[in-house]
Amino acid sequence: MVRSLKHARGGSLLAAAVISLLLLAGCGGSESNSTIADLVPAPDVASEDKGPAILDGCRSGTGYTDAWACVYGDPASERTVVLWGDSHAMQFTPPLVKLAEERGWRLVTMFRGNCLTADVTYKPACDKWRANAFDRIAGEKPDLVITATDTGNGYALWRDGERMTREDSEPELRSAYARTLRKLEQMTSDRPGGVVVIRDLPRSSFRPPDCLLEHPDETRACDFKGFRKNPPGFDVAAAEQVDGAEVIDLSETVCPGGTCSSARDGMVIYRDATHLSATYAETLSGLLGDLIEGP
Numbered sequence: 079m080v081r082s083l084k085h086a087r088g089g090s091l092l093a094a095a096v097i098s099l100l101l102l103a104g105c106g107g108s109e110s111n112s113t114i115a116d117l118v119p120a121p122d123v124a125s126e127d128k129g130p131a132i133l134d135g136c137r138s139g140t141g142y143t144d145a146w147a148c149v150y151g152d153p154a155s156e157r158t159v160v161l162w163g164d165s166h167a168m169q170f171t172p173p174l175v176k177l178a179e180e181r182g183w184r185l186v187t188m189f190r191g192n193c194l195t196a197d198v199t200y201k202p203a204c205d206k207w208r209a210n211a212f213d214r215i216a217g218e219k220p221d222l223v224i225t226a227t228d229t230g231n232g233y234a235l236w237r238d239g240e241r242m243t244r245e246d247s248e249p250e251l252r253s254a255y256a257r258t259l260r261k262l263e264q265m266t267s268d269r270p271g272g273v274v275v276i277r278d279l280p281r282s283s284f285r286p287p288d289c290l291l292e293h294p295d296e297t298r299a300c301d302f303k304g305f306r307k308n309p310p311g312f313d314v315a316a317a318e319q320v321d322g323a324e325v326i327d328l329s330e331t332v333c334p335g336g337t338c339s340s341a342r343d344g345m346v347i348y349r350d351a352t353h354l355s356a357t358y359a360e361t362l363s364g365l366l367g368d369l370i371e372g373p
């Protein structure tokens with residue numbers, strides 16, 4: 079399944095206009111007396127603010143193992159960039175679609191929620207999807223592969239039919255994700271910097287949009303100290319083992335000084351405990367553009 083799209087983002091453009099006005103007004107952070115009245119998206123629908131990959135049907139369904147894909151930017155471009163992974167990669171579709179349109183990339187996206195991309199036996203359907211995705215990415219002959227993964231407790235491995243603890247799984251996850259990154263590196267013809275890992279973001283112990291609904295007149299009450307499960311994360315630990323892999327860490331931008339905001343600059347930042355809202359994620363396109371070299 080392949081869909082080539084120039085995504086029509088009427089709603090996103092309206093949201094961007096609102097956000098621009100807020101930024102020009104000097105809204106640099108959540109303030110103690112700010113309310114949820116004008117937040118984009120509204121907190122009661124923020125959980126659905128997942129971006130174009132969902133709207134365009136680009137995520138492989140849980141009943142499928144084929145590596146579904148969508149193409150954004152310039153479908154005829156000779157520069158191909160692949161964005162691949164689970165939902166923690168999918169959340170970066172909005173800024174990378176914008177970057178692809180600006181730079182004339184052919185951006186190919188492939189996702190499957192709750193599927194481990196580390197090269198290790200996990201669950202049969204996910205393992206088959208991962209293998210199919212490897213084949214498809216290799217066939218694209220990408221100039222650049224961008225990937226991200228959840229590093230939380232969900233990805234505990236199995237041994238001899240028994241599920242291991244997440245702590246016991248960590249060493250193998252690091253080795254397995256390093257194997258994945260090396261495979262991706264080979265698919266880019268070992269181009270220096272040809273594989274970019276966007277580090278898994280700090281997470282919340284609660285659902286930020288729900289907190290905003292509970293504190294409609296004081297959004298700052300929903301600020302939180304972001305934390306990581308199993309720090310520093312097998313994504314970063316694996317990338318350190320692969321010479322050609324680069325890590326982009328957006329933590330300080332999303333959570334300055336370690337404090338994350340449920341809402342800031344007129345936007346809901348986190349759509350749930352571990353994912354950014356598509357509205358906020360799109361504003362990261364300039365920063366990602368500065369951090370991603372080429373192609």
